Amino acid sequence: GENVEQHPSTLSVQEGDSAVIKCTYSDSASNYFPWYKQELGKGPQLIIDIRSNVGEKKDQRIAVTLNKTAKHFSLHITETQPEDSAVYFCAASRGSNDYKLSFGAGTTVTVRA
Amino acid sequence: DTEVTQTPKHLVMGMTNKKSLKCEQHMGHRAMYWYKQKAKKPPELMFVYSYEKLSINESVPSRFSPECPNSSLLNLHLHALQPEDSALYLCASSRDGGGDTEAFFGQGTRLTVV
Numbered sequence: 251g252e253n254v255e256q257h258p259s260t261l262s263v264q265e266g267d268s269a270v271i272k273c274t275y276s277d278s279a280s281n282y283f284p285w286y287k288q289e290l291g292k293g294p295q296l297i298i299d300i301r302s303n304v305g306e307k308k309d310q311r312i313a314v315t316l317n318k319t320a321k322h323f324s325l326h327i328t329e330t331q332p333e334d335s336a337v338y339f340c341a342a343s344r345g346s347n348d349y350k351l352s353f354g355a356g357t358t359v360t361v362r363a
Numbered sequence: 364d365t366e367v368t369q370t371p372k373h374l375v376m377g378m379t380n381k382k383s384l385k386c387e388q389h390m391g392h393r394a395m396y397w398y399k400q401k402a403k404k405p406p407e408l409m410f411v412y413s414y415e416k417l418s419i420n421e422s423v424p425s426r427f428s429p430e431c432p433n434s435s436l437l438n439l440h441l442h443a444l445q446p447e448d449s450a451l452y453l454c455a456s457s458r459d460g461g462g463d464t465e466a467f468f469g470q471g472t473r474l475t476v477v
Binding site: 281282284286291292293294295296299301339343344345346348349350351353354355356 | 367394396403404405406408411413418419453455460461462463465466467468469470471
């Protein structure tokens with residue numbers, strides 16, 4: 251099955267700085283890569299996703315890059331704000347043929363004011 | 364309305380009790396999911412319902428019994444649980460069962476088995 255590794259497990263950044271979280275996956279058939287943000291006491295919320303036919307996607311301060319050859323994808327958050335503090339999970343799936351999302355272990359991001 | 368609503372938010376139950384978790388969505392989604400999440404861990408898939416039929420059971424013990432009465436509702440019936448079953452139980456839904464459609468999560472039910 252798919253194995254998704256996520257690093258780092260914790261990340262502390264100064265407000266206004268950038269944060270980068272990296273994930274690698276093992277299944278070359280995976281073609282959908284969402285990122286979820288989970289705040290304390292809440293369920294995960296999709297913040298951005300990317301499909302294998304795209305190398306980069308951006309939404310305001312958040313961007314995701316995908317390198318299919320190397321089987322890794324990254325989340326970039328620029329101009330971090332205190333409300334970005336949360337646990338972030340990357341995930342991978344085979345897309346429309348597979349219900350299952352394989353999650354990374356999560357990264358706890360703390361933005362220092 | 365892009366909400367998945369779960370009740371109750373918190374539940375404490377004894378090992379001999381029977382209880383149910385409920386999940387509701389009104390987005391017209393045809394796939395619904397139960398996940399289990401332990402502290403500081405990612406969600407683990409338990410069950411998937413697609414078009415009101417159980418399509419995936421991730422080898423979950425029979426003390427957990429899912430039910431999908433209609434396309435908007437999903438229940439998880441609990442019986443004879445163990446303390447190690449204490450966790451956050453998350454319900455999610457997506458437009459269809461394809462793994463490349465956005466999954467919307469509820470805020471979860473925090474379950475404690477005593």
